[in-house]
Amino acid sequence: MTFDDVLRLAVIGAGGHGRVVLHTARSAGIDVVRLTDRRPERFPDGLDGCPVCSDEELLEEFSPREIRLALGVGSTGPIGSGHVRRAIVNRLMAAGYVFPPLIHAAAWVAESASLGQGVQIHAGAVVQPGSVIGDFSIINTGARVDHDCRLGSWVHAAPGATLSGDVEIREGTHVGTGASVIQGVRIGRECLIAAGAVVVNSVGDEETVAGVPARPLTRG
Numbered sequence: 001m002t003f004d005d006v007l008r009l010a011v012i013g014a015g016g017h018g019r020v021v022l023h024t025a026r027s028a029g030i031d032v033v034r035l036t037d038r039r040p041e042r043f044p045d046g047l048d049g050c051p052v053c054s055d056e057e058l059l060e061e062f063s064p065r066e067i068r069l070a071l072g073v074g075s076t077g078p079i080g081s082g083h084v085r086r087a088i089v090n091r092l093m094a095a096g097y098v099f100p101p102l103i104h105a106a107a108w109v110a111e112s113a114s115l116g117q118g119v120q121i122h123a124g125a126v127v128q129p130g131s132v133i134g135d136f137s138i139i140n141t142g143a144r145v146d147h148d149c150r151l152g153s154w155v156h157a158a159p160g161a162t163l164s165g166d167v168e169i170r171e172g173t174h175v176g177t178g179a180s181v182i183q184g185v186r187i188g189r190e191c192l193i194a195a196g197a198v199v200v201n202s203v204g205d206e207e208t209v210a211g212v213p214a215r216p217l218t219r220g
């Protein structure tokens with residue numbers, strides 16, 4: 001499945017992130033036919049011109065052959081918050097639905113970068129040569145992934161985050177809004193890098209770090 005094969009898409013989740021995903025897809029010329037929500041009655045007129053239905057209604061109306069899906073449920077950071085997103089995707093993939101990578105028309109992704117399934121590259125983001133972005137990772141608005149970075153699956157580079165060259169980030173880690181990571185740093189799985197942090201040393205699995213330079217977060 002390549003990005004160019006996607007003609008019709010539905011976005012799972014009609015919250016703030018779902019709306020961003022809707023517009024990323026539209027910018028790339030993709031016809032978004034539905035957003036879904038647990039309470040679609042909240043959107044009697046749809047959202048941004050797109051009809052909103054429940055997941056069940058969507059699956060009844062469109063078979064896996066007729067539609068591709070994008071995950072519109074975002075993540076704000078707290079460790080473990082990714083479980084909901086993973087559960088949604090696992091259920092829909094088990095039913096045969098496919099999540100292609102999505103790239104905003106105003107993002108830039110080097111030809112030699114590699115994107116897994118369900119990856120989202122939003123407006124103003126940059127992914128430089130040789131970088132590998134694992135399945136379902138999000139490179140959010142204006143985030144930058146420089147050359148030869150290796151991101152596992154379910155990583156979130158929040159708006160404005162900057163990863164310098166040759167950074168490795170393992171599965172499920174959240175790099176907060178405006179955080180920066182210097183070149184060559186290794187960050188473990190399921191970490192939380194606080195908004196605005198500057199990471200200059202490697203970070204172990206499941207750690208939360210904050211500040212400049214980033215250190216384990218202490219609560220006063």
Ligand SMILES: CC(C)(COP(=O)(O)OP(=O)(O)OC[C@H]1O[C@@H](n2cnc3c(N)ncnc32)[C@H](O)[C@@H]1OP(=O)(O)O)[C@@H](O)C(=O)NCCC(=O)NCCS
Nearest residue numbers: 075076077158159175176177194195196210211218219220
């Ligand atoms: C790190 C973070 C998760 C902490 O959230 P929290 O657990 O709710 O913590 P609190 O807000 O209760 O703050 C706890 C302490 O950490 C400090 N703190 C919180 N965020 C911080 C940050 N980004 N940098 C430095 N210190 C921070 C607080 O000032 C507080 O210090 P105190 O105990 O001395 O008063 C959160 O502030 C953060 O940065 N989240 C990332 C948000 C993000 O990237 N959003 C993107 C959405 S697309």
